[in-house]
Amino acid sequence: MRAWSDRVRREGERIALVPTMGYFHEGHLALMRRAKELADKVVVSLFVNPIQFGPQEDLAAYPRDLNRDARLAEETGVDVLFVPQVEEMYPPGFQTFVEVTELSKPLCGAKRPGHFRGVATVVLKLFNIVRPHLAVFGLKDYQQYLVIKRLVKDLNLEVEIVGHPIVREEDGLAMSSRNTYLSPEERRSATCLYKALLLARERVREGVREAPKLVEELSRFILSHPHTKIDYISFVDPEDLSPVEEISKPTLLALAVFVGRARLIDNMILEPNK
Ligand code: AMP
Numbered sequence: 001m002r003a004w005s006d007r008v009r010r011e012g013e014r015i016a017l018v019p020t021m022g023y024f025h026e027g028h029l030a031l032m033r034r035a036k037e038l039a040d041k042v043v044v045s046l047f048v049n050p051i052q053f054g055p056q057e058d059l060a061a062y063p064r065d066l067n068r069d070a071r072l073a074e075e076t077g078v079d080v081l082f083v084p085q086v087e088e089m090y091p092p093g094f095q096t097f098v099e100v101t102e103l104s105k106p107l108c109g110a111k112r113p114g115h116f117r118g119v120a121t122v123v124l125k126l127f128n129i130v131r132p133h134l135a136v137f138g139l140k141d142y143q144q145y146l147v148i149k150r151l152v153k154d155l156n157l158e159v160e161i162v163g164h165p166i167v168r169e170e171d172g173l174a175m176s177s178r179n180t181y182l183s184p185e186e187r188r189s190a191t192c193l194y195k196a197l198l199l200a201r202e203r204v205r206e207g208v209r210e211a212p213k214l215v216e217e218l219s220r221f222i223l224s225h226p227h228t229k230i231d232y233i234s235f236v237d238p239e240d241l242s243p244v245e246e247i248s249k250p251t252l253l254a255l256a257v258f259v260g261r262a263r264l265i266d267n268m269i270l271e272p273n274k
Pocket of ligand 1: 019020021022027028031136137138139140141164165166167168174175176177
């Protein structure tokens, strides 16, 4: 991987990296196409990173299909699909981690201890291995995007971070490899995340400003759908993720909801003055 990148860099070409855990869907492919527009060469990494999963999480069950992913990446014009093995990334004796302390605390960080430490560590490793000029991340994982931007800034990394909008199914469900866990009935319930975001946007347009009041309404709305369990509903500042009580400026509404065994996330920035 390094030799290829060094050669491409020597030839003066720009490299874009799209880090993924595979089982590609249209969201991943959109990031790859964006990368292609922004750089000469596109590298997609496919690595189900064990250190970002908690002990009770779905590492073993995480969906995988390397042949299909390789075909889709090739059809999308990806130059390199980089698929390191766990033993190569974390050989015996591995003990160095990187942590973006504050941005990793709220939201998913509070519910998944160690998750963002695992993400930041693997992304830094991937940057060092692939040496991209830029990297594309999806805004579905909004907190991850902020954590990576902070990592780059704080450690003086020479990578430009590009955020890509959330890609959705026709009924609004944000695409996710984890959607494959949903039964047909759960799949119908899963639209409640996006519908909750739209409901909140509508309420803010109507003039509602109290976040706790909205949390209560959204919570009732989500729980009216079968098989749902709320992990969090949070209104936060889109830059530092600090809690917002009164929606008087653009505010990130972030949701994490279990639908059956699938933990789904979604988010939207609500703009009170639009
Ligand atoms: P994953 O394979 O789920 O770790 O995702 C790899 C990258 O694709 C991350 O930057 C995600 O934020 C991004 N991504 C996943 N799903 C979507 C989506 N529905 N829309 C936009 N980006 C996405």
